[in-house]
Amino acid sequence: MQTLILAGALLLMMSFAYRFGRNRVLAQVDGRPDALHSLPGYYGWWVALWCGLPAFGLLTLWLMAEPSLIRALVIGSLPSEMQALSDDQIAVLINEVRNAVLGHATANPALAMAAEHYTHLTRVGFAAMAAVALALALGGGLYAYGRLEPQLRARPRVEATVKVFLVASSTAAIFTTIGIVLSLLFEALRFFQMVPITDFLFGLGWSPQMSIRADQTGSSGAFGMVPLFTGTLLVSVVAMVVAAPLGLLAAIYMSEYAQPKVRAMAKPLLEILAGIPTVVFGFFAVITVAPMIRSLGEVFGLTVAAESALAAGLVMGITLIPLISSLSDDVITAVPQSLREGAFGLGATRSETIIQVVLPAALPGIVGGILLAVSRAIGETMIVVMAAGLSAKLTFNPLEAVTTVTVQIVTLLIGDTEFDSPKTLAAFALGLVLFGITLGLNVVALHIVQKYREKYD
Amino acid sequence: MTHFLPEGTVKIAAQNLGVFYGEKQALHAINLDIRAGEVTALIGPSGCGKSTFLRCINRMNDMVDGARVEGSLTLDGNDIYDRGIDVVQLRARVGMVFQKPNPFPKSIYDNVAYGPRIHGMAKDQTELDEIVMNSLEKAGLLGEVEDRLSESGTSLSGGQQQRLCIARAIAVSPEIILMDEPCSALDPIATAKVEELIDELRENFTIVIVTHSMQQAARVSQRTAFFHLGKVVEMGDTEQIFTNPQHTLTQGYITGRFG
Numbered sequence: 003m004q005t006l007i008l009a010g011a012l013l014l015m016m017s018f019a020y021r022f023g024r025n026r027v028l029a030q031v032d033g034r035p036d037a038l039h040s041l042p043g044y045y046g047w048w049v050a051l052w053c054g055l056p057a058f059g060l061l062t063l064w065l066m067a068e069p070s071l072i073r074a075l076v077i078g079s080l081p082s083e084m085q086a087l088s089d090d091q092i093a094v095l096i097n098e099v100r101n102a103v104l105g106h107a108t109a110n111p112a113l114a115m116a117a118e119h120y121t122h123l124t125r126v127g128f129a130a131m132a133a134v135a136l137a138l139a140l141g142g143g144l145y146a147y148g149r150l151e152p153q154l155r156a157r158p159r160v161e162a163t164v165k166v167f168l169v170a171s172s173t174a175a176i177f178t179t180i181g182i183v184l185s186l187l188f189e190a191l192r193f194f195q196m197v198p199i200t201d202f203l204f205g206l207g208w209s210p211q212m213s214i215r216a217d218q219t220g221s222s223g224a225f226g227m228v229p230l231f232t233g234t235l236l237v238s239v240v241a242m243v244v245a246a247p248l249g250l251l252a253a254i255y256m257s258e259y260a261q262p263k264v265r266a267m268a269k270p271l272l273e274i275l276a277g278i279p280t281v282v283f284g285f286f287a288v289i290t291v292a293p294m295i296r297s298l299g300e301v302f303g304l305t306v307a308a309e310s311a312l313a314a315g316l317v318m319g320i321t322l323i324p325l326i327s328s329l330s331d332d333v334i335t336a337v338p339q340s341l342r343e344g345a346f347g348l349g350a351t352r353s354e355t356i357i358q359v360v361l362p363a364a365l366p367g368i369v370g371g372i373l374l375a376v377s378r379a380i381g382e383t384m385i386v387v388m389a390a391g392l393s394a395k396l397t398f399n400p401l402e403a404v405t406t407v408t409v410q411i412v413t414l415l416i417g418d419t420e421f422d423s424p425k426t427l428a429a430f431a432l433g434l435v436l437f438g439i440t441l442g443l444n445v446v447a448l449h450i451v452q453k454y455r456e457k458y459d
Numbered sequence: 460m461t462h463f464l465p466e467g468t469v470k471i472a473a474q475n476l477g478v479f480y481g482e483k484q485a486l487h488a489i490n491l492d493i494r495a496g497e498v499t500a501l502i503g504p505s506g507c508g509k510s511t512f513l514r515c516i517n518r519m520n521d522m523v524d525g526a527r528v529e530g531s532l533t534l535d536g537n538d539i540y541d542r543g544i545d546v547v548q549l550r551a552r553v554g555m556v557f558q559k560p561n562p563f564p565k566s567i568y569d570n571v572a573y574g575p576r577i578h579g580m581a582k583d584q585t586e587l588d589e590i591v592m593n594s595l596e597k598a599g600l601l602g603e604v605e606d607r608l609s610e611s612g613t614s615l616s617g618g619q620q621q622r623l624c625i626a627r628a629i630a631v632s633p634e635i636i637l638m639d640e641p642c643s644a645l646d647p648i649a650t651a652k653v654e655e656l657i658d659e660l661r662e663n664f665t666i667v668i669v670t671h672s673m674q675q676a677a678r679v680s681q682r683t684a685f686f687h688l689g690k691v692v693e694m695g696d697t698e699q700i701f702t703n704p705q706h707t708l709t710q711g712y713i714t715g716r717f718g
């Protein structure tokens with residue numbers, strides 16, 4: 003709350019700085035902007051940035067450093083016998099102090115004192131920081147205000163600052179990704195110290211539950227990912243068999259046949275389909291599709307498991323139709339009209355034109371879209387958790403229950419988890435494999451799409 | 460509007476032809492004869508309806524939503540817009556070359572073979588080869604692409620692409636070839652080659668060409684029609700149109716005073 007007020011105050015100062023800076027530089031040239039090096043607004047921004055940046059920088063630093071700083075000071079103020087305790091025990095004490103600060107009174111008088119100290123430090127620290135920040139804002143603003151002159155190169159400076167911000171934002175996203183990948187990698191490496199990587203990659207059995215039984219050592223559970231991988235593959239293949247033709251045909255209809263009115267109606271409808279949460283689709287798969295397939299199978303004398311790869315795959319395929327159709331629609335529409343006219347001009351019919359000219363021209367883009375959908379199918383979780391089953395069976399029969407990489411990651415991490423058991427760490431190894439596969443597919447797909455783009459732009 | 464009586468055989472005849480795009484009328488009561496074995500040039504300022512007229516002849520305007528045609532347009536005496544006319548067959552008889560070269564993203568061979576294939580014109584591979592080679596030869600492209608027939612048509616230069624498109628049109632053995640500013644995207648040397656080609660093609664085909672270049676019209680055509688605001692202002696022998704125009708509008712246009 004205090005922080006927000008401070009930030010608000012700083013923003014307010016920045017807006018004043020903007021106005022003063024702009025007005026002053028305009029006054030310097032008697033209101034004739036053409037005598038300025040840059041547009042007047044840039045001078046305003048320049049002053050505002052000088053006013054705001056140092057102060058916000060301080061605020062950010064404070065927010066990052068404050069907890070550990072205060073913690074160190076509070077520990078320093080504790081009685082010496084408490085300070086002699088081990089780190090873990092001190093952590094417990096500090097926790098109690100924090101609770102006391104929040105109003106849960108503590109029985110220990112030393113800790114109660116420490117809590118008071120804590121509150122005091124927080125308050126004083128913030129007040130001091132706020133004072134410095136406001137002073138910085140004022141000082142920075144005045145400094146820049148004093149240096150304003152018509153020949154000041156305000157625009158390049160403001161633009162450079164903007165660029166720094168943009169670079170910082172994009173690196174933040176990149177570093178987050180790198181961090182996630184690294185943590186996946188390290189946890190997976192820990193797992194591979196317990197279970198040989200070859201056993202994991204090529205093992206045919208998956209039963210991680212065994213490994214947590216007391217009478218067995220961790221690495222004797224079966225951690226072969228092949229059955230999970232085949233399960234993922236099976237469901238994805240079923241999904242793509244549904245999604246690729248339907249999505250593509252829908253795209254062809256929309257881009258080549260549909261009247262503008264129909265198109266205007268149908269496109270948003272397809273997008274609504276894309277917006278339905280996958281959990282709802284999972285529901286639909288379990289409640290409706292699976293029983294339907296089952297009774298249909300009975301008609302033909304087939305035994306179908308209550309949860310089957312077929313049910314999950316079918317429903318997943320439906321969820322992928324909008325993705326494929328909208329990507330394909332884009333690339334089909336991007337095929338130059340002149341190619342169609344060329345074919346029509348030779349006497350080709352509409353379907354001949356589409357099959358022989360438009361689709362081949364759009365093919366790379368369509369393949370790219372389908373690969374993106376495959377990578378989505380492989381990573382899809384909710385529908386398979388609900389509808390594919392849990393049995394890690396090495397099978398290519400879509401009527402049986404299977405389990406997938408994503409389903410196993412979920413089950414491994416649900417419930418009581420110890421963060422150093424192979425069972426838990428296996429999830430990271432699976433995650434790493436999944437990440438590797440989808441990354442590879444995405445790179446290939448994007449590369450193909452890119453290549454296609456270059457051809458017609 | 461005067462009706463220009465034919466001297467040779469009339470291949471295509473427009474009588475009171477009007478074309479609308481929705482509410483907007485693009486062509487008004489066009490009366491025009493196009494004679495067999497000649498090159499007819501259509502000239503006139505942008506937006507005057509030259510392309511629209513050209514695209515009536517092979518019914519490409521059918522593709523445009525809201526396009527409507529009235530009056531009559533005949534090919535060898537048969538109404539092009541008759542219900543009984545099969546558009547696919549019509550377009551096999553009336554080929555078209557577009558403003559921007561538009562080879563299919565297929566091999567050079569497949570580009571030329573495309574038309575004969577969809578019309579089932581070749582009994583076997585040998586016959587198809589023959590048609591393709593013949594068309595490339597007639598389009599004056601064979602020497603340049605003989606040893607790279609399997610390369611993509613889009614890998615050729617602009618001028619070569621346009622001649623490939625001409626070869627593609629020829630391969631269907633049309634009676635008429637429509638050309639809509641076929642040289643406007645080409646450099647002068649490629650343009651000269653295409654013009655030379657048009658002159659040779661006159662032996663076997665009736666050609667209608669839209670052009671913005673007066674010199675081009677004068678060089679390649681025997682007859683010229685001057686369009687203005689959706690009407691034919693003047694039609695006659697090319698020489699007469701360029702040396703002795705009857706209408707002040709025509710004179711203004713060819714001397715470059717407007718357009």
Ligand SMILES: Nc1ncnc2c1ncn2[C@@H]1O[C@H](COP(=O)(O)OP(=O)(O)O)[C@@H](O)[C@H]1O
Pocket residue numbers: 480483485503504505506507508509510511512523
């Ligand atoms: N597809 C279309 N839809 C609506 N109006 C069109 C269309 N094509 C052409 N027009 C209009 O018809 C008129 C004639 O166009 P066009 O035949 O292309 O002229 P030109 O080829 O002589 O430059 C123009 O006014 C143009 O705006």
Ligand SMILES: [Mg+2]
Pocket residue numbers: 509510511639
């Ligand atoms: Mg035109």
